[in-house]
Amino acid sequence: xxxxxxxxxxxxxxxxxxxxxxxxxxxxxxxxxxxxxxxxxxxxxxxxxxxxxxxxxxxxxxxxxxxxxxxxxxxxxxxxxxxxxxxxxxxxxxxxxxxxxxxxxxxxxxxxxxxxxxxxxxxxxxxxxxxxxxxxxxxxxxxxxxxxxxxxxxxxxxxxxxxxxxxxxxxxxxxxxxxxxxxxxxxxxxxxxxxxxxxxxxxxxxxxxxxxxxxxxxxxxxxxxxxxxxxxxxxxxxxxxxxxxxxxxxxxxxxxxxxxxxxxxxxxxxxxxxxxxxxxxxxxxxxxxxxxxxxxxxxxxxxxxxxxxxxxx
Numbered sequence: 001x002x003x004x005x006x007x008x009x010x011x012x013x014x015x016x017x018x019x020x021x022x023x024x025x026x027x028x029x030x031x032x033x034x035x036x037x038x039x040x041x042x043x044x045x046x047x048x049x050x051x052x053x054x055x056x057x058x059x060x061x062x063x064x065x066x067x068x069x070x071x072x073x074x075x076x077x078x079x080x081x082x083x084x085x086x087x088x089x090x091x092x093x094x095x096x097x098x099x100x101x102x103x104x105x106x107x108x109x110x111x112x113x114x115x116x117x118x119x120x121x122x123x124x125x126x127x128x129x130x131x132x133x134x135x136x137x138x139x140x141x142x143x144x145x146x147x148x149x150x151x152x153x154x155x156x157x158x159x160x161x162x163x164x165x166x167x168x169x170x171x172x173x174x175x176x177x178x179x180x181x182x183x184x185x186x187x188x189x190x191x192x193x194x195x196x197x198x199x200x201x202x203x204x205x206x207x208x209x210x211x212x213x214x215x216x217x218x219x220x221x222x223x224x225x226x227x228x229x230x231x232x233x234x235x236x237x238x239x240x241x242x243x244x245x246x247x248x249x250x251x252x253x254x255x256x257x258x259x260x261x262x263x264x265x266x267x268x269x270x271x272x273x274x275x276x277x278x279x280x281x282x283x284x285x286x287x288x289x290x291x292x293x294x295x296x297x298x299x300x301x302x303x304x305x306x307x308x309x310x311x312x313x
Contacts, residue, residue: 050109053286104125171294188217
């Protein structure tokens with residue numbers, strides 16, 4: 001009896017919060033696109049709680065009312081850019097449920113990974129779960145399906161076709177450019193320290209893209225659910241023929257170690273090619289990230305120094 005009462009009271013609380021805020025209070029922070037009448041089947045007040053879903057929606061021109069972890073997105077994903085009008089809901093694992101209730105969303109998009117954080121709002125707005133990393137299919141195929149689903153549930157059915165076509169074009173162009181690359185294989189990493197890094201392989205979006213390019217992923221070892229393994233310098237020292245790609249941001253300690261530490265600076269792949277840095281790209285992203293990664297990889301590997309036979313970072 002008491003449990004039912006508490007649940008009912010919470011629903012009343014979340015719904016009642018909106019009464020303390022008039023439309024005049026909220027209007028200045030709402031994106032301009034929501035101030036005009038739209039077709040009934042287009043979602044006007046969209047909230048997105050997953051980075052890969054947000055990236056995909058933004059790439060299709062679908063701007064949400066609010067997103068979780070906007071600062072994190074701007075640091076680690078960057079592209080496509082988040083408009084200043086988008087409201088930040090806080091951390092993906094600790095969203096402001098009260099703030100969400102105030103915004104009165106028409107639809108909340110999330111993934112199974114974060115779904116529990118938003119379950120209490122299911123009586124306020126429909127919650128749609130869209131997964132890219134579930135191993136039923138490869139991330140790339142799941143990302144295409146996710147784009148179509150996002151476009152469909154938000155009322156933009158043709159937006160996904162354009163994104164899919166653009167992504168394939170970027171991968172095709174990258175494949176053509178990489179025919180002149182000196183490196184036949186790569187190690188794609190996120191540097192954690194001068195001695196530790198994440199290296200991406202099977203089950204990752206990067207592996208899916210590399211499989212469509214005329215190069216190989218040197219890392220064939222085991223990976224986790226997200227497609228990466230955390231390894232030490234010793235574990236990758238044997239890959240002397242592979243170019244080491246470090247996705248930014250790269251810790252300052254790594255840059256210093258390359259200059260002064262014999263451990264990292266003497267790594268065979270770095271001695272041969274240098275450390276190749278790549279601008280931020282969503283390592284757990286969607287379809288847009290796949291095309292962006294292909295383009296950045298081609299640019300990084302073909303930016304070769306004629307003087308030293310190394311790749312420019």
